[in-house]
Amino acid sequence: MNKIKSRQLYLYFLAIAPVGKLVLMPTQLAVYAGNDLLFPAAANIVLQSAVIFFVMLLARRNKSLYALVEARLGSIAGKLVCTLFSLFFLYAALLPLLEQKLMVQSVFYDTLPSTIAFAPFFLLSAYLCAKPLSSLGRAWDVLAPLSIAGFSGIVLLSAGGADFGALKPVFGQGGWGFLRGSAYTMSWFFDSALALSFLGKVEYKAGMAWKSALCYLAGGAAVLLFLALFYGTFAEVSVRQLFAFTKTAKYFSGVAVLGRVDYLFIFALALVMAFYCALPMQASVDCVREAFAPKNRILHNVLAILVNAGLLLGLWLLNFDFLSTSTAIAKTLFWIFPVFTVLLPLILLAFGRDRVQVS
């Protein structure tokens, strides 16, 4: 049975998806929305959870993304849509990969390591890409408790040092700050598009749509809690604090006595992030495989290797262009994300509705 269980899906939305929003997104939000950083994040979370709700309504059809489009618009349209989503997932994978690479190099190393040090990640991701989604689903069973423990540990260690008064005055940055904050952090919210790639690979259970949306909202609430802690800890200098989740807990008074115990929790979340980064790559490979050769395992493996080799090369080439790359993805081309995570899923939903049978 190559399908993920509903439990695994809920765990993903609850505990895996939020981890990707704890690295550079808080800093980006602080730059554009200042002390109002919670509102743009909340807007994106609510929007994503609504789209996830609608996408998961399609799950009961037990058809993959390709099958859904093909049934309505024919195989060429199906192939086209899947190719577009595959390219989008590759594009969406870039930012989390860059974040993860820089975070490990900056936090776990005390001087800049060589570029190639990140290459081993692609061995793992190539393996995951060559496997069906159900393999990742089983990993989520293990990773979700790890993520919850790591996040709880960081929150507990950070809470004492945060001055939540820094979040005032509420809505002091005005509508412009809200709009910029929402738009320029959309590149971290592509979970609804990933939910589309889950179609046909999930064991459907009644109430899956609202349960998925609720789990996503719960994970989003955890992100909002962290954002409040982050801004409460760093206030005006939040704009300089990259790799947010690795920074807030180190001011815990016990750290001076025990050493950096927060590294245990950071390590746990970094491990979860490695699997989170591999998911869009896996989704990219899966989209092409389903559309062009669903039974061809060799093609599947070759695609997995090509995607990983391509991204490794991309990361190597962009090694010293992180700032321009992240600006291009998150700011200049931010509109690509709502097209693939909101517009296209809703269009697909409109096309994918059951026809009313008239007898």
Added chain:
Amino acid sequence: MYKFRKFLRALPAKLFLLLALIILFSFFANDFALVDIQKTAIILAAGVDRTEGGFRVTAQIAVPKSGDRTAGGTSGVEIAGEGESVAACFAQIYSKTGWVPKLVFCNLLLLGEETGKEDVLPCLDYFLRNEYMPDSCLVAVCAGEAGEFLSSKSAIDDLSSGAAQSLFSDAAEKSGRVMKCSLKEFTVGYFGASGSSYTPFLRRIAAEGERNAGGGSGGSGGSGAPQGDSVYSAAETAIFQKGRMVAVLPPEETFAFALLKGRVFASAFDVEEAGETVSLSILKNSGKVAFTAKGAPQAELSVTLNVRLAGRDTPATVGEIARSIPSPAVLAAAEDLLQARLTALWERCKSAGCDLLHFARTLQRNAPKQYAQYGKQVLSLTRVSVKARVHAVK
């Protein structure tokens, strides 16, 4: 047999996964944080002084102690670099030693007294931006030059930075005699609406004879500095407005500031009562700065202490030494003393133009419209009252 064949089929993939996980672990583990000390300068403290052409950075670099192998420990060597920027200074240190300067263990940033009189952010910016530098690192200003201070010989520690840092322990902070400040706290204050920050002000004192060095005269170059072993004092606090050191709080006002922050516990202070000195031990401290912008801006600085009698400077009878409850007259004298110190603290901040108590920040957070109207003049417009309450622990 079938199971064995199935196992053999899956073996390459499993071995691949195992290999990937092992290599990935080595990536995360940073070579198990092994440091080649032959190639690395582990900087324990950095002192920054301004020069005519820019900056001089003195790095105290850890070197393994030679000689008595059983004693172990660390000693240090001070290497200075000069340049137009702090980064250029570190580059010079690198070129002088051939050791890669490593700031990950740097726990003290020391600024010279003259350096503090100009905006210190250019001195700190390099450290703030450096991802390998912990921003929990403490910041302090010293009398004279930071380079000289770091090069001085401590009577209590092999390293001057180690001796200075021991003044900033949690216990010292709870005594109310030291107001420590990290790089993060300093910059949060700098960029905040109030634009104010503070750091401990360090002085060198000759270990023998306790001759005061520097004397707060502001002279650089260490005139009057002790030549032999020194001990250090951090009982004073330098206060900053927009990154510029505008005043130094004497020990009494530093103590009042610590009481306002509510951080003091198990400390003692002296009160005069009818010509007799009575020591009171603080068992509980709460402090508050209540600012209100309704009508004319007003602030109340309040401190509440629960105290116990800790000692008298006159002989007492057996019956008297059994009593640990201070008399109402002593409590009243303590309240008067604290009110006087709080008033002195406020007056010094006001005259120096330093919003140390964050009136502007509170105004900005709670009444943005009023902040836009008169936020910049909040220090001169605010009417401040002080209140000290001292209760006896019965």
